[in-house]
Amino acid sequence: MFYDDHSPPHFHAEYSGRKAEVNIDTLQFTKGRLTPRAERMVTEWAEQHRRELEEAWSRAERRQNPGKIAPLE
Secondary structure, eight states: OOTTOOSSOEEEEEETTEEEEEETTTOOEEEEOOOHHHHHHHHHHHHHTHHHHHHHHHHHHTTSOOOOOOOOO
8 A cells, every 4th residue: 555545445465566556445456457366365364354455545545554464364
């Protein structure tokens, strides 16, 4: 996430030189694409950490550090 980023709430994902944006509410890829395997992994991770993503987005909107979220286990 980036400070002062545009709505709707989303996060950025990167894998193997590809970039994408993922909507936090729907977990849909809204911009860019990753490999199908990477997209499944990102979606699984986001499902596990949705509440943390929402909280991080809220902090970023207030221009605070969004913090780190643990990787996929």
